[in-house]
Amino acid sequence: MELNAYSKEELLALEQDLAQRYADYQQAGLKLDITRGKPGAEQLALSDALDGILGGDYKADNGTDVRNYGGIDGIPEAKAFGAAMLGVKQEEILVGGNSSLTLMYQYVELCYLRGAKGAGSAWKDEGAAKFLCPVPGYDRHFTVCEDLGIEMITVPMTATGPDMDTVEALVKADPMIKGMWCVPKYSNPSGEVYSDDTVDRIAALGQIAGQHFRVMWDNAYTVHDLDEQPPVLSGLMDACRKHGTEDNVFITGSTSKITFAGGGVSFAGTSEDNLKHLKKWFSAMTIGPNKVNQLRHMRFLKDMDGLRAHMRKHAEIIAPKFDVVQQRLAALTGKGMGSWTNPRGGYFASFDALPGLAKEIVKLAADAGVKLTPAGATFPYGKDPEDKNIRIAPTFPGYDEVDQAMQVFVTCVELASVRQRISAL
Amino acid sequence: MELNAYSKEELLALEQDLAQRYADYQQAGLKLDITRGKPGAEQLALSDALDGILGGDYKADNGTDVRNYGGIDGIPEAKAFGAAMLGVKQEEILVGGNSSLTLMYQYVELCYLRGAKGAGSAWKDEGAAKFLCPVPGYDRHFTVCEDLGIEMITVPMTATGPDMDTVEALVKADPMIKGMWCVPKYSNPSGEVYSDDTVDRIAALGQIAGQHFRVMWDNAYTVHDLDEQPPVLSGLMDACRKHGTEDNVFITGSTSKITFAGGGVSFAGTSEDNLKHLKKWFSAMTIGPNKVNQLRHMRFLKDMDGLRAHMRKHAEIIAPKFDVVQQRLAALTGKGMGSWTNPRGGYFASFDALPGLAKEIVKLAADAGVKLTPAGATFPYGKDPEDKNIRIAPTFPGYDEVDQAMQVFVTCVELASVRQRISAL
Numbered sequence: 001m002e003l004n005a006y007s008k009e010e011l012l013a014l015e016q017d018l019a020q021r022y023a024d025y026q027q028a029g030l031k032l033d034i035t036r037g038k039p040g041a042e043q044l045a046l047s048d049a050l051d052g053i054l055g056g057d058y059k060a061d062n063g064t065d066v067r068n069y070g071g072i073d074g075i076p077e078a079k080a081f082g083a084a085m086l087g088v089k090q091e092e093i094l095v096g097g098n099s100s101l102t103l104m105y106q107y108v109e110l111c112y113l114r115g116a117k118g119a120g121s122a123w124k125d126e127g128a129a130k131f132l133c134p135v136p137g138y139d140r141h142f143t144v145c146e147d148l149g150i151e152m153i154t155v156p157m158t159a160t161g162p163d164m165d166t167v168e169a170l171v172k173a174d175p176m177i178k179g180m181w182c183v184p185k186y187s188n189p190s191g192e193v194y195s196d197d198t199v200d201r202i203a204a205l206g207q208i209a210g211q212h213f214r215v216m217w218d219n220a221y222t223v224h225d226l227d228e229q230p231p232v233l234s235g236l237m238d239a240c241r242k243h244g245t246e247d248n249v250f251i252t253g254s255t256s257k258i259t260f261a262g263g264g265v266s267f268a269g270t271s272e273d274n275l276k277h278l279k280k281w282f283s284a285m286t287i288g289p290n291k292v293n294q295l296r297h298m299r300f301l302k303d304m305d306g307l308r309a310h311m312r313k314h315a316e317i318i319a320p321k322f323d324v325v326q327q328r329l330a331a332l333t334g335k336g337m338g339s340w341t342n343p344r345g346g347y348f349a350s351f352d353a354l355p356g357l358a359k360e361i362v363k364l365a366a367d368a369g370v371k372l373t374p375a376g377a378t379f380p381y382g383k384d385p386e387d388k389n390i391r392i393a394p395t396f397p398g399y400d401e402v403d404q405a406m407q408v409f410v411t412c413v414e415l416a417s418v419r420q421r422i423s424a425l
Numbered sequence: 426m427e428l429n430a431y432s433k434e435e436l437l438a439l440e441q442d443l444a445q446r447y448a449d450y451q452q453a454g455l456k457l458d459i460t461r462g463k464p465g466a467e468q469l470a471l472s473d474a475l476d477g478i479l480g481g482d483y484k485a486d487n488g489t490d491v492r493n494y495g496g497i498d499g500i501p502e503a504k505a506f507g508a509a510m511l512g513v514k515q516e517e518i519l520v521g522g523n524s525s526l527t528l529m530y531q532y533v534e535l536c537y538l539r540g541a542k543g544a545g546s547a548w549k550d551e552g553a554a555k556f557l558c559p560v561p562g563y564d565r566h567f568t569v570c571e572d573l574g575i576e577m578i579t580v581p582m583t584a585t586g587p588d589m590d591t592v593e594a595l596v597k598a599d600p601m602i603k604g605m606w607c608v609p610k611y612s613n614p615s616g617e618v619y620s621d622d623t624v625d626r627i628a629a630l631g632q633i634a635g636q637h638f639r640v641m642w643d644n645a646y647t648v649h650d651l652d653e654q655p656p657v658l659s660g661l662m663d664a665c666r667k668h669g670t671e672d673n674v675f676i677t678g679s680t681s682k683i684t685f686a687g688g689g690v691s692f693a694g695t696s697e698d699n700l701k702h703l704k705k706w707f708s709a710m711t712i713g714p715n716k717v718n719q720l721r722h723m724r725f726l727k728d729m730d731g732l733r734a735h736m737r738k739h740a741e742i743i744a745p746k747f748d749v750v751q752q753r754l755a756a757l758t759g760k761g762m763g764s765w766t767n768p769r770g771g772y773f774a775s776f777d778a779l780p781g782l783a784k785e786i787v788k789l790a791a792d793a794g795v796k797l798t799p800a801g802a803t804f805p806y807g808k809d810p811e812d813k814n815i816r817i818a819p820t821f822p823g824y825d826e827v828d829q830a831m832q833v834f835v836t837c838v839e840l841a842s843v844r845q846r847i848s849a850l
Contacts, residue, residue, distance in 0.1 A: 036494070038493055038494050040495065041490060041493075044490065044492040044493060045842065047492075048481055048483070050717075051478070051479040051480075051481075051717075051721075052476055052477030052479075053476075054476040056473055056476075058469070058473070065466060065469065066687065066688070067461050067469040067685040067686065067687060068464065068466075068469060068685075068686045068687055069461070069681075069686040069687050070465055070687065071687070076639065097522050097523070097715065098522070098714070098715040099711045100539040100714075101710065101711055101712060102710050102711045103709075105709065106710075107712040113538070114672075116474040117657055140712075143575060143708075144709060146709075147706070147709035147710075192574040192764065215555075256494070259494075260492040260493075260717055261492065261493045261712075261719035262491065262492060262493055262494050262495065262496070262712070262713055262714075262715060262716050262717065263491070263492060263716065263718065279737070281572070283529065284568050284569060284571075284572035285524075285527050285531075285569075285572075286524045286527045286530075286563075287524060287525055287526060287686075287687070288524075288687055289523070289687075290522065290687060290688045290715065290718065291687050292476075292656050292685055292688035293688065293715065293718065296476075309737075336749065337634045367661060396798070398531075
């Protein structure tokens with residue numbers, strides 16, 4: 001029954017039931033955590049063979065001794081792998097250390113403070129740079145902007161990606177909008193896959209934006225499918241070639257959620273000219289990334305077929321956890337207490353509570369021993385204007401923990417919703 | 426016999442002999458390279474057991490699963506190791522990725538652009554920052570300053586370290602001198618070990634320098650001894666505690682020339698408060714360094730005893746190469762054609778030719794198939810004012826190559842010196 005259909009007396013009775021159920025959870029002394037998008041131990045163990053895989057052979061395909069210094073942009077086989085994974089040419093790839101977030105941070109910093117194209121091209125020389133942020137989105141993207149002092153402007157997400165009419169209007173109107181964050185496949189946290197039309201329109205933004213506009217295309221979940229027949233994200237760089245906007249995109253990915261979250265390999269894909277400027281800066285900062293770890297990964301994952309086979313094993317482990325999230329949320333169906341997404345990949349589900357209740361629900365859950373991502377984290381500056389979005393991250397805990405945490409969560413949603421309704425009557 | 430003691434006729438005859446010997450080398454089609462301070466393959470192989478050493482146990486001492494995300498400053502056992510290696514407390518250590526150069530770059534950038542102590546403490550807010558650079562020195566330190574736009578002021582090296590009277594006078598006179606580069610043990614390239622008095626005076630600089638002055642103490646060769654009874658560098662941080670200047674130093678080191686040059690672990694040691702500000706910035710940029718590689722290294726090196734035993738194996742491989750450098754240079758003894766150092770550790774020897782001849786000697790050697798570090802590289806902006814210093818890096822090539830390269834080098838020194846003398850007569 002819809003929340004709105006209850007009488008006050010019914011609501012009060014319902015509140016009592018829910019409060020009792022909630023109190024029972026509180027007494028159970030739970031300690032559950034569905035906070036962060038981290039792989040679980042069983043997933044990590046899928047890649048334990050990374051250790052020992054080199055068998056004394058430290059030579060890359062081109063004869064490079066990966067143990068020694070050198071090679072600012074990675075070994076050739078890792079470049080080929082990254083190019084295939086991100087949908088760019090091998091000449092458009094840089095292979096980095098263990099963190100694609102670092103590559104993103106450094107590239108935004110390069111563009112802002114130093115200039116993507118060298119002296120005279122820095123955003124800061126034109127004024128105060130701004131970024132578009134589809135919301136809900138990824139808190140660490142927002143932190144990059146906040147840390148560098150880049151103003152963030154939110155844009156609503158739709159089922160096909162960011163609302164492109166709004167994006168285009170904003171970008172056309174203000175040349176100081178210098179970039180946009182995107183998680184194009186299984187968007188963090190809401191799980192949308194950008195449609196072909198959205199990808200094409202994003203690729204064309206460079207034609208209407210101010211100079212040195214950059215789409216930060218964080219393709220973190222490009223192969224992180226739960227289903228055997230997953231949705232296909234169309235290639236951003238292919239579209240850019242059509243529009244002549246290869247300079248306007250910076251594509252990233254990593255093996256963090258493929259092999260070891262903290263010990264993987266990161267990739268950046270962008271135009272050769274963009275890479276030239278980035279590598280010039282990197283050359284002042286390092287003698288090169290850890291090539292041993294790159295070779296280790298290439299020996300283990302081999303190629304796209306090897307990668308896909310490996311990702312099937314991840315799906316087998318985490319799909320049941322995603323499924324139980326949906327099964328438990330189903331208890332809210334038809335109750336008018338919120339809506340949620342059912343992503344078929346990535347690391348999150350997203351729940352929109354009734355406006356004004358996200359913080360309250362997160363607090364209720366915490367007080368019953370279930371840690372959730374802080375309400376607001378999916379918005380720039382931590383401020384969800386409607387206080388409704390909650391990110392659910394089911395991969396790290398075990399199946400039973402996710403199940404139990406979601407039961408508590410659903411109770412908290414119901415309790416908060418009923419109480420809100422009562423006080424509104 | 427001294428060059429100055431020859432008559433013109435004798436010099437002309439000598440020149441003919443040397444030119445003939447040089448022409449023979451040219452005809453031999455040599456291809457030798459004593460350019461960079463890279464370990465040789467035999468050294469790298471000492472650490473091949475790093476691969477496979479984890480044996481399925483990915484838990485750090487404190488129970489952390491090193492495969493997963495997290496830990497901005499490293500695992501506890503790596504911190505303890507780094508603290509012992511750099512002579513600081515465990516709370517004063519940050520363990521990074523594979524490059525201590527990156528830590529140095531980032532720290533100088535932090536101090537210059539953002540402020541070592543947060544908002545309001547950036548060097549740039551006070552004006553144009555300057556750095557003291559003992560010369561000859563390390564080209565990649567100079568590149569950091571050049572890249573960030575920090576002016577470099579040279580200070581002469583002495584047998585006991587930088588000329589401290591000059592350093593103190595400069596630092597006292599100009600509060601915009603915000604830092605100094607130091608390679609305190611087996612200085613790159615000349616091999617000096619800073620004396621106890623020098624270390625103490627450097628630790629005291631914070632008392633007379635402008636605010637937020639930082640000594641960049643690149644202790645790259647702290648355990649890289651050739652002899653069984655090596656010189657002992659006194660502890661900078663110990664001296665800083667005496668002077669209350671813990672904030673004024675940033676100490677770095679790595680396992681790059683201990684295990685794998687491109688795949689090691691880096692360490693930074695500085696005051697806890699400095700670290701707090703650095704970690705805050707890093708938190709916007711990364712979810713943490715590669716902890717798997719840190720654990721790998723700790724299982725392999727274990728502790729300071731393990732480290733020292735490992736370094737003895739390096740010494741056995743490279744000491745003969747350093748010795749043959751000295752044996753070949755000995756042919757120049759008493760000839761008045763230059764002077765050289767005989768370091769008992771580190772990665773380099775340094776040769777001072779007669780003024781005005783370094784470029785010529787490097788060119789002669791190149792034309793005979795022997796690549797040397799470009800003349801000038803050991804000075805800021807690549808400009809050796811006397812054009813005399815040449816860095817010799819004997820570790821990467823095999824023993825015979827070093828031997829042959831040094832014979833060619835000596836001939837080039839003689840030929841250039843004799844020709845200069847002739848044209849001066």
